[in-house]
Amino acid sequence: MLTNSDLIELTEFRRDLHRFPEISGEEEETARRIVAALGPLNPTRVLTGLGGHGVAAVFDSGKEGPTVMFRAELDGLPIEELSGNAWVSQVPGKGHLCGHDGHMTMLLALGRLLQRKPVAKGRVVLMFQPAEEDGSGARAVVNDPAFEQIAPDWAFAIHNEPGRPFGHVSTRAGLINCASQGLAIRLKGVTTHAATPEEGVSPVPVVAELIPALNALGVGGELDDAFRLVTITHVHVGEPTFGIAPGDAVIHATLRTARDEAMEDMVSNARRIAEEAGQRAGLRVSFEDCDVFAASINDAEATRVAREAMDALGISHGEDDLPMRASEDFGVFGWNAKAAMLCLGPGEDYTPLHNPDFDFPDDLIPIGAGIFERIARDLLEAVE
Template sequence: MLSNSDLVELTAFRRDLHRRPEISGEELETAKVICAALQELNPTEILKNLGGHGVAAIFDSGKSGLTVLFRAELDALPIHEVSDAPWRSEIDGKGHLCGHDGHMTMLLALGRLLSRQPVANGRVILMFQPAEEDGSGARAVVADPRFADIAPEWAFAIHNEPGKPFGFVATRAGLMNCASQGLQIKLTGKTAHAADPQDGVSPAFAVSELIPALTALGKGGALDENFRLVTITHVNIGEPTFGIAPADAVIYATLRTAFDDGMASVSTQAKALAQDAAARHGLDVVFDVFDDFAASVNDADATEVALKAMRTLGIAHGNEGLPMRASEDFGVFGWDAKAAMLCLGPGVDYAALHNPDYDFPDDLIPIGAAIFERIARDLLG
C-alpha cells in the first residue's frame, strides 16, 4: 500500500513531468527522468531506447512463471496549455493534455510496491512507451528485437477518461478503440495565369469531387463490425494569390473502422477514388499514411482478470460509453498477449482530453496503482 509520503512524492513527480512535456518521438529527457526514478526501485534490469525512447523496467522474481506487462505513455501533445497551475507547461505549444504524465506516475507507483514486496513468480514489465499520440510507438516497441526477450503473456493499461465518475472504471471484453489511419493525398498539375487557366492543369475540380466521394465511403453509425467513418480534416489548394491558377493540392482524410481488417478495404477504396479523379483531370497523385492506429480489442480472459481485481478492491466499474471511436495504440500489445485496456474516470464534468485546460487529477494515482498491483499479484502471487 502506498504511504502518505509516497503520494506526496509521486504527486510532485507527476507535476514535474507536467512542466516539461515532450511530443511523440522527442521524449528523450522524459525517458531519462523515468530511468532515474526507476533506478531507485532496484529493478532486475532496465531496457532503454526501445522502439525510440521507450523504457522497460523488469521486475523478475527469479522463479519461472508468466510475464505480465503494464504500459504507460511518455509523450505529450503539440497543444498550448491554458492553466494557472504552478506546474503548468514550461514549453510553449506543448502540454501533457492527455494525462500521460499521470499514467507514467501510476506505473512508477506500481514499481514502488513491487520493489517492497516482489511477486512470487514470473516477471512484471513496466513499459513506458514512446509516441502513442501518433500511433507509431507500440509498433516500434514490439518490432524492437529486444522486445522478444520481454514479450508478455498478459498486458494491461489504464487511460483516464473524462466524462466518467471519479474512480469509476469502464472496460469490456471485445472492441475498446477503433482502428484509424491518416491518409494524405497529394495532387499535382501545372500552374497557369489566372486569366488563362486552360494553359494549366488545376487540381481544384478533382478536389471538389473527392471531398464528398471520400466522405461517402464511411458515414459512421453503429460501432459494429461494419463501422466505417471517413473525415476530411484538412484541404489546401494552390497559394493564397489571385493571379495564379493552382497546380498543387493536398487532402487529409482520417479513415476509421471498428477492426483492423476493415481498414485495408476502406484505404484501398479511398486511394482508388483519388487515382481515378487524378487520371480524369490529368494530375499526378501520391499517398502517404500517418497516425496509423490498430484497433484496441480486449481479450476476454484479461478483462476478467481486471474485473476480478476491481471487485476485490471495491472499485466501481461497468462498460458505459464503450466501445469508443477514438483510437489508442495499446491494441498492438494484444496481438501476441492477452491484453485489456481500462478507462479510469476523473469526473463527469472534468475537462476533456486534448483540451488546453486539461490536467491529470493526482488523486487517481493510488487508484490506478492499486488496480495494477492487484492484477499483478492475482497472476503472479
C-alpha cells in the same frame, strides 16, 4: 500500500513531468527522468531505447511463470497549455494534456509496491512507451529486437477518460478503441495565369469530386464490426491569390474502422478513387500514410482478470460509453498477448482530454496503481 510520503513524492514527480512535456519521438529527457526514478526501486533490469525512447523495467521473481506488462505513455501533445497551475508546462506550444504524466506515475507507484512485496512467480514489466499520440510507438517497441526479451503473456493499460465518475472504470471484452489512419492525398497539375486557366491543369474539380466520394466510404453509425467513418480534416488548394489558377492541392482524411482488416480495405478504396479521379484529370497523385493506429480489442480473459481485481478492491466498473471512436496505440500489444485497456474516470464534468486547460488529477494515482498491483498479484501470486 502506498504511504502518505509515497503519494506526496509521486505527486511532485508527476507535476515535474508535467512541467517539461516532450512530443512523440522526442521523449529523451522524459525517458531519462523515468530511468532515474526507477533506480531506487531496484528492478531486476531496465531496458532503454525501445522503439525510440521507450523504457521497460523488469521485476523478475526468478521463478517460472507468465510475464505481465503494464503500459504507460511518455509523450505529450503539441498544444499550448493554459491551465494556470503552478506546474504549468514550461515548454512553449507543448503540454501533457492527455494525462500521460499521470499514467507514468501510476507505473512508478506500482514499482514501489513491487519492490516492497515481490511477486512469487513470473515477472512484471513496467513499459513506458514512446510516441503514443501519433500511433507509431507501440509498433516500434514491438518490432525492436530487444522486446523479445520481455514479450508479455498479459498486457494491461489504464487511460484516464473524462466523462466518467471519479474512480469509476469502464471496460469491456471486445472493441475498445477504433483503428484509425490519416491519409494525405497530394494532387499535382500545372499552375497557370488565372486569365488563362485552360493552359494549366487544375486540381480543383478533382478536390470537389473527392471530398464527397471519400466521405461516402465511411458514414459512421453504430460502433459494430461494420463501422466505418471518413473525416476530411484539411484541404489546401493553390495559393491565396487571385491571379493564379492552382496547380496543386492536398487533402487530409482520417479513416476509422472497428477492425484492422476493414481499415486495409477502406484505405485501398480511398487510394483507388483518388488515383482514378486524378488520372482522368491529368494530375499526378501521391499518398502518405500518417498516424496509423491499430484497433484496441480487449481479450475476454484479460478483461475478466481486471474486473475481478476491481471487484476485490471495491472499485465500481461497467461498460459505460464503450467502445470509443477515438484511437489508442495499445492494440498492437494485444496481437500476441492477452490484453485489456481500462478507462478510469476523473469526473463526469472533468475537462476533456487534449484541452489546453486539462491537467491529470493526482488522486487517481493510487487508484490506478492499486488496480495494477491487484492484477499482478492475482496472476503471479505475491510472496507473503
